[in-house]
Amino acid sequence: MGNLKNAAIAFLAPLPSIFFHLSFLRHYRLGYSFSSPPPSDGLWGWCFHHPLLLANALFFANVDVLFWLIGVLLSNHWLIDPYWTVIPVMLIHYYASHPLAKADAARSAVAVVLTWVWSIRLTHNYFRRERWQFGAREDWRFNEMRTEYGRPWWWISFFAVYLSQQIFLIGICLPMYAIHSSDKPWNIWDVAATIGCITGIVVAYFADTQLYEFVSRNETLSKSGEPMVPNLDKGLWRYSRHPNYFGEQLWWWSLFLFAWSVGQGWMFVGPLVNTLCLAYVTVLVERRMMKKAYREDAYREYMKTTSVWIPWFKKTSEVPKAKSS
Incomplete structure (x- = not known):
């Protein structure tokens, strides 16, 4: 029962950012065209003109805040570990689908396929190591920090586990943004x-x-x-x-x-x-x-x-x- 509950949490957790991005794309495609670009003001206009900032905003709201709240409620910050293998896939598809994206077709296709292969390999290794269980245990480093910090860990974990992950993941995935910001030939x-x-x-x-x-x-x-x-x-x-x-x-x-x-x-x-x-x-x-x-x-x-x-x-x-x- 615990495994099914954690599996449901894992699949539902990223839905807010996914639905928001799909809503933005739908709004853009229905309301604007390249001959009539969206204005610079308003929520959708900001999302259009700032793809990298939008990626950070979605990460902050959905991962830093929501994943952190889930971890505090469960007293276990296991959720970020499997999503280390999934977030890069989500990011490269986000960058590729953004209305401002432009890229060499071969470079984009190769990068997307390679990211999927990397993710499948790492996801398989994670669940193999965890005996195919969701949330069976917390990363040993988080567990040691929990013991070290004691009661203040509930709020320290926001910075140590989640905000730091945003810096690392957004940073190392920047090439995915670069790939979809230039149509320079292969x-x-x-x-x-x-x-x-x-x-x-x-x-x-x-x-x-x-x-x-x-x-x-x-x-x-x-x-x-x-x-x-x-x-x-x-x-x-x-x-x-x-x-x-x-x-x-x-x-x-x-x-x-x-x-x-x-x-x-x-x-x-x-x-x-x-x-x-x-x-x-x-x-x-x-x-x-x-x-x-x-x-x-x-x-x-x-x-x-x-x-x-x-x-x-x-x-x-x-x-x-x-x-x-």
């Missing part, structure tokens, strides 16, 4: 962006699958009373401590190349901020890994020999040699 940078995006998706998929299989195997060993394997050091994880993070970063930086190809190089700030944030998360994850006594020594050795993000060959561990008698 070029070599678009080819590089496409190859990079596909590579990032593939790397992240295999890394997450290998991690899922490792965790599942350890859960089975734990239930049977057998010692668990202390560390994942196979497949892509042999060459990188966080190949899933590397694949995800490769996706976002490659998406930025689409913005570069239409002359919007300043949009590198989006993936840069995301990378800096992920660097901090990496530190938190590795500290958490070493809190478990059965894997602490193995993970320390793993850190000495294995690249953090970018897959690379193993380093030789500097083990002191025994002195000869």
Whole structure:
């Protein structure tokens, strides 16, 4: 019953912004034409002339405020996690459908398809990890902050969980806006962006699958009373401590190349901020890994020999040699 309730919440939660945008498009198509553009005043006129501001306003009202209220009522801010995989799809379709949108048809189509593939991959990984349950648990980082802040967490969560997500998501999705703000023809940078995006998706998929299989195997060993394997050091994880993070970063930086190809190089700030944030998360994850006594020594050795993000060959561990008698 709880899973069905949370599933209903997840499907209903984004409807206000979807209905608002559809109402705007309907109003525009019925009331205006390119020979008679909408006025600059009034709600619909503002929506017409400010697509990026409208995206932020809808995000603030529907995600920051509504999702936050749902999280406070449920005492669980799980809803933002699955929507990290959905909001970019919603944003790219919003930018593509806005009346002011203009884009090279090939660039737009490729970006839309790639965003859907990225979203399906990440959504599948999220629900596989959560055993196909809606709202079964909260992100461990939010849970730790809940414990750390105590009673004030109900209002701190608005800024820490939701408003911060708006900055990250709108920022890293800026190339989707750039793609639909220029009809500059397809070029070599678009080819590089496409190859990079596909590579990032593939790397992240295999890394997450290998991690899922490792965790599942350890859960089975734990239930049977057998010692668990202390560390994942196979497949892509042999060459990188966080190949899933590397694949995800490769996706976002490659998406930025689409913005570069239409002359919007300043949009590198989006993936840069995301990378800096992920660097901090990496530190938190590795500290958490070493809190478990059965894997602490193995993970320390793993850190000495294995690249953090970018897959690379193993380093030789500097083990002191025994002195000869």
